[in-house]
Amino acid sequence: MRNIMLTVEYDGTNYCGWQTQPNATSVQEIMEGALAQMLGEPVRLHASGRTDAGVHALGMAACFQTDKTMPLRAFREGLNTLLPRDIAVREAREMPLDFNPRFHAQGKHYRYTFLLDDIRSPLTRHTAWRLKGKLDVEAARRACAEFVGEHDFAAFRASNCAAKTTVREIYSMDLTQDGRFLYLDVRGSGFLKNMIRVIAGTLVEVGQGKRTPEDIRQLLEGGDRRASGQTAPPQGLCLMEVFYPEVGAEPDPHPARRKPRRARDLEGEGT
Missing domain, CATH: 3.30.70.660 (Pseudouridine synthase I, catalytic domain, C-terminal subdomain)
Known part of the structure; x- marks a missing residue:
């Protein structure tokens, strides 16, 4: 099993926010639909948080687990062929299985x-x-x-x-x-x-x-x-960016007081 983290950029104008809601279209719903179409199986995304209706993101982080062996680049490029023009995957990288984008965010x-x-x-x-x-x-x-x-x-x-x-x-x-x-x-x-x-x-x-x-x-x-x-x-x-520690490092309680480690500085394929 693999834990893949996606960095997602989106224009939130036409969405009820990130999180799936009844009777409204969310970014999460669109993302999960594209993932299911690409992988041939239902997928649940776990995000670093939520954004409200009309709010945008440059660096939303969201993880899903899969046993597919395709390279990281294929997740990004494959999803971007299936997603609408107001949503794009900026990065895909592999994280430890116990990594959670919400609870590990600094x-x-x-x-x-x-x-x-x-x-x-x-x-x-x-x-x-x-x-x-x-x-x-x-x-x-x-x-x-x-x-x-x-x-x-x-x-x-x-x-x-x-x-x-x-x-x-x-x-x-x-x-x-x-x-x-x-x-x-x-x-x-x-x-x-x-x-x-x-x-x-x-x-x-x-x-x-x-x-x-x-x-x-x-x-x-x-x-x-x-x-x-x-x-x-x-x-x-x-939402510009979510800060994470280096994999295996102790959490830094003040990530903004140093030069922030951007998502591409974590393990996995660079941007």
């Missing part, structure tokens, strides 16, 4: 993209949140620093979030501007449902002068979702 990197423009942009409507008017980027950047570290993020999650604990650690949070685009890059141990989107919505309110950077600490301490900002729309969010 952290994740998400990026939220804002478009600062008073005029709508048809080309970015599925990949960015357009903000009209002026935004105090420096104030929003100062607010980012308040999120870094281990905190209770109860005030920054969806009302229907089922997580047993709301304590998470953010390793780094950076806000960078490139012309009309503003990028929020967040690296952390893990994230609650809608956590990045609520953070993004709250940062926008700081930039609009509706809150101060110092308000963030009070929101974290208060734990009241009703007191924090709006949930940013899904199209601006993208």
Whole structure:
């Protein structure tokens, strides 16, 4: 038996999210269908996590087990001939049988993209949140620093979030501007449902002068979702990367404080 990990890129616009759901089309459903067609047997994918409807991914990690002996390149190339144009396998590599992409993940990197423009942009409507008017980027950047570290993020999650604990650690949070685009890059141990989107919505309110950077600490301490900002729309969010330790190495509790080991640095065929 082999344990194959796929790194998947997808445009989430037309999907209900990664995870299979009744009466809606998911990325997982499409992926499992393509795998079953290629391998001639039912396949179950186990992913590093979930993404919501409309959210994108550059580096979603998902594993399946098979006894097929085909080379790793064949998994990637074979699947890409069967998948729709908005889903692609970037990498396929073999992992130990006990490897689980969710439980062995050391952290994740998400990026939220804002478009600062008073005029709508048809080309970015599925990949960015357009903000009209002026935004105090420096104030929003100062607010980012308040999120870094281990905190209770109860005030920054969806009302229907089922997580047993709301304590998470953010390793780094950076806000960078490139012309009309503003990028929020967040690296952390893990994230609650809608956590990045609520953070993004709250940062926008700081930039609009509706809150101060110092308000963030009070929101974290208060734990009241009703007191924090709006949930940013899904199209601006993208799962960039999932961090894993070297096979056989002890977990690094702070993967973002060193040069991250990208998926292609793990064993298996390179990108």
